[in-house]
Amino acid sequence: MQSKFQQLKARLLEANDISSAAGLLYWDQSTYMPPGGAAARARQSATLRRLAHEKFTDPEIGRLLDSLQPYEKSLGYDSDDASLLRVARRGYERATKIPAKFMAEVTNHTSESYQVWTEARPANDFERVRPYLEKTLAYSRQAADFFPGYEHIADPLIESSDYGMKATDVRNVFAELRQELVPIVSAVTSQALADDSCLHQHFPEEKQLAFGLEVAQKFGYDLNRGRQDKTHHPFMTKFSLGDVRITTRTKENFLGDALFSTLHETGHALYEQGIRMDLEGTPLAGGTSSGVHESQSRLWENIVGRSRGFWEHFYPQLQAVFPEQLGSVPLDAFHRAINKVERSLIRTNADEVTYNLHVMLRFDFELALLEGNLEIRDLPDAWRERFEADFGIVPPDNKDGVLQDVHWYFGLIGGSFQGYTLGNILGAQFFSAAREAHPEIPSEIENGEFSTLHDWLRGNLYQHGSKYTAPEIVQRATGSPLSIEPYMAYLRTKYSELYDLGN
């Protein structure tokens, strides 16, 4: 058995190494690659992705997994080996159910669709992408149909990023959240807008980057196993547990962009850096779901990074870095500015209160499209109507409406958005559990200390990688299943100090 288990691990490691190399190709493309490298890079990335898929779906892996079933059963659920086999099998079954030929077709189609979208969006031209979206929707349905027996057609798509959640689970949580959230959004957005002009000044790039990285290190981001580089679209990427990188974009005329996106990506990176080193190269060495991953970016960016306590410590330092810009701006004003809530058109720029409404809109549309209850051609109108209902404003064009997010133009429809709001909810739930275990955490944050929080997260969440599913790890770490209560309590407490919530 040990020999078969080692054979399996070696094969999985090979696939993992090729994927990691593909990851580096992408990182390089987004940071340093000269423009002339683009054509060959696209080809090279496709080659590596295909090879990694071939290696991971090699029938020999299936045979090894089969013959290791008795071994797995002989071990406890919590055993590393059993977990590795469980997670590898889940991945293998998923990867082999979708035929490689279909995958290749989808990849070709979405590459083309993405290209068209990059031109159609600035031109505000939904009609150009419509036929592509229609084909994407057809592919998305086909993809789901490779997993017969689903309860809702979106389930297989949701499970690919949030394993353990079904459409109906998400729908229920979102409905509950929506009910609580809408009155808060109404209350807040009916009041005067916070003044965030202090953030809209000139902030030299180098200083922004240095300050963000300083805070990231204070959070616990280990530069011996990571680094920060500039990019157009910030992301976190991992080539091994010893090499977990973040990228950041700066706007010299807006302080809020680089700073909070750095803290956001740092949250993702802390999760990956916190995984037990002995899981390196195995299928367990990664975050367990998109929602749980997002919970960590949100926790560090918002719950910590936009809190009053955090800035009590860091604001004097930020003022020292930008004395001309912030020297005469009081902490209260700054704190209000970085927590400005407003009805805005663009999801990625939205504040943490309204953000979820953007996500729910998209999630509901994904379900409706997959169900056949909404046609692609009706999407722009549906978007406008729903947006007006939720936000009280109508997007003036499709560019900042249905064309704004890359997701549907570069991938399948279904399962792409729910993770963001699940992350908001779970971030608060994890933080609340940590604070319950260690009531000193808030005062430590006020002193710029994060080790108790970081240690709790590492011990209860990070170290396990994807050994446990999202529902399992939430239960283990917080003692209860996913719940919106901690998140709502967090929002109510925080925003009642900043706005009149009318209760």
Add this chain to the structure above:
Amino acid sequence: MQSKFQQLKARLLEANDISSAAGLLYWDQSTYMPPGGAAARARQSATLRRLAHEKFTDPEIGRLLDSLQPYEKSLGYDSDDASLLRVARRGYERATKIPAKFMAEVTNHTSESYQVWTEARPANDFERVRPYLEKTLAYSRQAADFFPGYEHIADPLIESSDYGMKATDVRNVFAELRQELVPIVSAVTSQALADDSCLHQHFPEEKQLAFGLEVAQKFGYDLNRGRQDKTHHPFMTKFSLGDVRITTRTKENFLGDALFSTLHETGHALYEQGIRMDLEGTPLAGGTSSGVHESQSRLWENIVGRSRGFWEHFYPQLQAVFPEQLGSVPLDAFHRAINKVERSLIRTNADEVTYNLHVMLRFDFELALLEGNLEIRDLPDAWRERFEADFGIVPPDNKDGVLQDVHWYFGLIGGSFQGYTLGNILGAQFFSAAREAHPEIPSEIENGEFSTLHDWLRGNLYQHGSKYTAPEIVQRATGSPLSIEPYMAYLRTKYSELYDLGN
């Protein structure tokens, strides 16, 4: 036939793409990778190298090459398709003659040997590396024996980097060169040392890098298809014809290091960037031999970059960048400083006159070791004796003697060094041919113009990639076979202006 040819090209492209990805892994490791990434990176690189080798030596490639022989014969030698088949077959035969198992053994051994060397060199401890070197020598002989029928046992090793040259060819050229060179070295080194103190001042890194890159671009290095990054050991690397990068190391207390290594790597990069774009991804899209590649780094670094004419244009600019350091140093003094000739211990720091004696010493030892006429245990003494005979000084220790170069400790013995001196010779031969065709080249250089020279090199050498062997391209481009005459003429003219050569 066309379908088989396309199949072959697709398979070769796949192997090429994997190799290019491995190249990026190495570039990243040498420039930006955090230290924690090292262990996994070594594993990932090995995986990709192995995969590339597996793909390139797939028996199906052999079958396709066989069945395409009639097609190749139906085409002229100069046809791109025929050339691709010729070069691919040469590579395939070479790669398949050496068993993968043997390769893996050698790679393991040299990795270990390299590790030991990194400690043994600073400790001046030849005895520690001796058993490794002995094993390396045994492997080197075995490697040669996979190519039965050689004239000299070093031939198969030399052919791996300088196809078309045999030990006896190199020996003859080197003997001829030696005879001419030794009197010049004696004459020059018996005179007072040039004063290069102007180079040993404080030169801030950023300015050095910017100036070097400025000159590189003037030479014709295209930053749309390239970039410069910092590293410990400068190198040029190519991921595609659209992405050819250089790396540079700076010493803030010595101007000569970054500047000339940048020009050196730029020479390599100009060669690769100059290859016809329609050869991208094929076995023809690379320099044809180590000697020809080196000819371009030497041509741009030394023949152009250390010439009086070049600095007539660029020295005022350099003075403007470093007014405090160079403002009062006359051009003549600077030119003498960058062309200082001296008996020195270290090959990589040697000037262009003595450099070749360093190379010949190593080349002769490689042959003697492979022939069995020199034992590893006698190498340190042999080194000291030969060094004293050639340079008139005795290395005080093995650290700066036989332990100085990484080559034998990280690879096979044989074929590692001749390319450097072949490059010096060929650089002058190509330059001389270009100047004969365009007598205006020297005066253009004095005006900071390089396009005539660059165009000639591109038209006669670069564009062909490895379509022609080194002997073929030398004959085609210069109208004669490899000859030391242009190089000797160049050295005599240049150094008789700087030193009294006694004739």
